[in-house]
Amino acid sequence: xxxxxxxxxxxxxxxxxxxxxxxxxxxxxxxxxxxxxxxxxxxxxxxxxxxxxxxxxxxxxxxxxxxxxxxxxxxxxxxxxxxxxxxxxxxxxxxxxxxxxxxxxxxxxxxxxxxxxxxxxxxxxxxxxxxxxxxxxxxxxxxxxxxxxxxxxxxxxxxxxxxxxxxxxxxxxxxxxxxxxxxxxxxxxxxxxxxxxxxxxxxxxxxxxxxxxxxxxxxxxxxxxxxxxxxxxxxxxxxxxxxxxxxxxxxxxxxxxxxxxxxxxxxxxxxxxxxxxxx
Numbered sequence: 001x002x003x004x005x006x007x008x009x010x011x012x013x014x015x016x017x018x019x020x021x022x023x024x025x026x027x028x029x030x031x032x033x034x035x036x037x038x039x040x041x042x043x044x045x046x047x048x049x050x051x052x053x054x055x056x057x058x059x060x061x062x063x064x065x066x067x068x069x070x071x072x073x074x075x076x077x078x079x080x081x082x083x084x085x086x087x088x089x090x091x092x093x094x095x096x097x098x099x100x101x102x103x104x105x106x107x108x109x110x111x112x113x114x115x116x117x118x119x120x121x122x123x124x125x126x127x128x129x130x131x132x133x134x135x136x137x138x139x140x141x142x143x144x145x146x147x148x149x150x151x152x153x154x155x156x157x158x159x160x161x162x163x164x165x166x167x168x169x170x171x172x173x174x175x176x177x178x179x180x181x182x183x184x185x186x187x188x189x190x191x192x193x194x195x196x197x198x199x200x201x202x203x204x205x206x207x208x209x210x211x212x213x214x215x216x217x218x219x220x221x222x223x224x225x226x227x228x229x230x231x232x233x234x235x236x237x238x239x240x241x242x243x244x245x246x247x248x249x250x251x252x253x254x255x256x257x258x259x260x261x262x263x264x265x266x267x268x269x270x271x272x273x274x275x276x277x278x279x
Contacts, residue, residue, distance in 0.1 A: 057106060059195060063076065076115035079262075080242075082271070100167040112248070114244075116243070118238045120238075130256055132241050136214045140230070141218055143227055144227050161186065161187065163212055171213075212234050
């Protein structure tokens with residue numbers, strides 16, 4: 001049979017990429033998605049807020065922020081929205097296309113917080129971490145072959161091969177340590193313009209052999225594309241925390257107070273169950 005027509009899974013993949021591109025375009029074109037009076041806003045573009053309003057960066061993805069039709073969701077978004085309403089703290093949420101851009105804007109003072117980032121020793125001199133808000137780990141994303149097998153079954157199988165990650169991700173440090181542990185080079189390509197979710201989709205389409213992302217990002221895509229494999233962890237389970245700019249200890253203290261009052265509440269317990277974060 002000719003290959004000029006896409007196979008069914010490739011047609012599904014193409015549709016998924018087109019929908020994701022449409023969502024990204026909508027995010028960039030969005031002026032304001034207003035919620036109920038007194039509730040947080042989601043914005044794209046424009047100037048930083050003034051006064052007591054906190055600007056929160058969210059990288060698009062299932063564990064952070066997503067838009068489906070006219071519904072907004074994501075654990076990080078819903079958690080902070082709950083805190084905003086309960087504590088009477090005005091927040092504006094800014095969807096950001098890449099982790100690199102979010103971190104750059106956090107350092108520059110454009111955003112007050114980024115939700116969320118793995119707790120990593122190499123980043124503690126660059127940012128200030130809140131109390132952990134959930135657990136996650138980094139996994140290797142690859143395609144299964146026609147028999148259900150995978151090319152890499154352990155870190156040793158990555159020796160001399162190339163792995164793809166988001167630019168400025170703490171995952172780079174973990175892969176460097178892993179390379180040292182196995183006594184061989186693991187080549188790492190950092191992508192400034194691809195989110196973790198898009199990296200997973202590039203693996204699914206055959207554009208990349210390996211990517212490493214957080215499991216909470218990859219798992220919903222594996223449910224849609226069962227030919228993807230994420231059974232090989234690259235890290236131990238790690239705390240995921242909200243980060244604030246270096247030196248903003250006042251905001252960090254306030255944030256930890258809010259988290260202390262809400263993380264064990266029924267509302268957040270329900271959120272954790274909804275997003276399968278009951279580790």
